[in-house]
Amino acid sequence: MTRISSAFAYGAFIVGAALLLKALEWAGYVTGSPDEMAQRFVQVAVGTVFLWYANRMPKGAATKANCPLAKEDQMRRFAGRVLFLGGIGYLLTWVIAPFDIAAVTAIAILGSALALVFGRWAMTRMAAE
Numbered sequence: 001m002t003r004i005s006s007a008f009a010y011g012a013f014i015v016g017a018a019l020l021l022k023a024l025e026w027a028g029y030v031t032g033s034p035d036e037m038a039q040r041f042v043q044v045a046v047g048t049v050f051l052w053y054a055n056r057m058p059k060g061a062a063t064k065a066n067c068p069l070a071k072e073d074q075m076r077r078f079a080g081r082v083l084f085l086g087g088i089g090y091l092l093t094w095v096i097a098p099f100d101i102a103a104v105t106a107i108a109i110l111g112s113a114l115a116l117v118f119g120r121w122a123m124t125r126m127a128a129e
Helices: 003-027 032-057 069-096 099-128
Strands: none
Touching: 003 032, 032 069, 032 099, 069 099
16 A cells, blocks of 8 residues: 555545544434544544554664664664554543543653653664764
8 A cells, every 4th residue: 555545545534433423423422522522533533643653663664873774673663562552542541531631641651652762762872882
């Protein structure tokens, strides 16, 4: 699948999800204020974008890093796994958690994943020097 077709597929997914959410709201299955539902929908869409990028990260091309290629591959795989798990936590928090605590919890989960990746990157860079 090319980049452009995957972007169109993801755009169609977002539009379809918005229509599904509206249909569920109309049928009475979704409760809550419209502002809350809009905020949740946007954050779930952000979470799916994050998952998509985290999934593609280990498959990326090699960069001009100062470390050996094997170390770079290991770093990319580690970052992809950790950020994918962080993205799942972010997405599920916005789907399941009460609205009052969802933002803080989701950012804490994603921030922890980013901190792990940054820490591993810093250790890899120091070991390469």
